[in-house]
Amino acid sequence: MAELRTEEEQLEAIKRWWKQNGTSLIAGVVIAAAGVFGWNTWQDYQASKAEAASLRYQQLLDLAGRNGLDEPARQRANELVGEITDEHAKTLYADLARLLDARLAIDAGDRERARAALETVVEESKRGYLKGLARLRLARLQLAAGNAETALATLEGVPESLAVLRADVRGDAQHALGHVELAREAWHHALTLAEQRDQPLYGVQLKLDDLGTEEAML
Secondary structure (H helix, E strand, O other): OHHHHHHHHHHHHHHHHHHHHHHHHHHHHHHHHHHHHHHHHHHHHHHHHHHHHHHHHHHHHHHHOOOOOOHHHHHHHHHHHHHHHHHOOOOHHHHHHHHHHHHHHHHOOOHHHHHHHHHHHHHHOOOHHHHHHHHHHHHHHHHHOOOHHHHHHHHOOOOHHHHHHHHHHHHHHHHHOOOHHHHHHHHHHHHHHHHHOOOOOOOHHHHHHHHHHHHHHO
């Protein structure tokens, strides 16, 4: 009987404990389960978004790779850029889509649209290398528009990883300003860096050769 009473007392104690703590225990289990489910759902959602962004970017890349776009293809490219930048803002795909948008705009003769796309990458991207690429292309646009001083200022933000191209464009800007020695120095620097980094660089030696020809004609 003593053992029975002990068992009954233990059972009553368990019942009392469950009455006091059972609800919170169940709630904790439910919350934990919901958290796992919610995390998995979030992960699946993010993966789905990334897949959609990748698919759209691939479609845009395919269009950009064509030799000349007709109006329907150009319109579709514009739609894809809008979809990627609106629905996948702040992602790598958004930055890449804007860079492609700028290239397509230049091909179409729309320099204003190209400038806006590149400036958005410069201002909003958190990826230093892509910001640098955007700055290089923006500087070239500014040079083409006759704004060499602005181009030099734009180049200041280009990272060291793009130093070869930065030096090349800086030489172009200095040459546009009539600064022959500064242009020569920049182009020589570009060639030196390209050789050190085993990086191909085309056209710079021709610019230096032409610079020598110009001086001979003076």
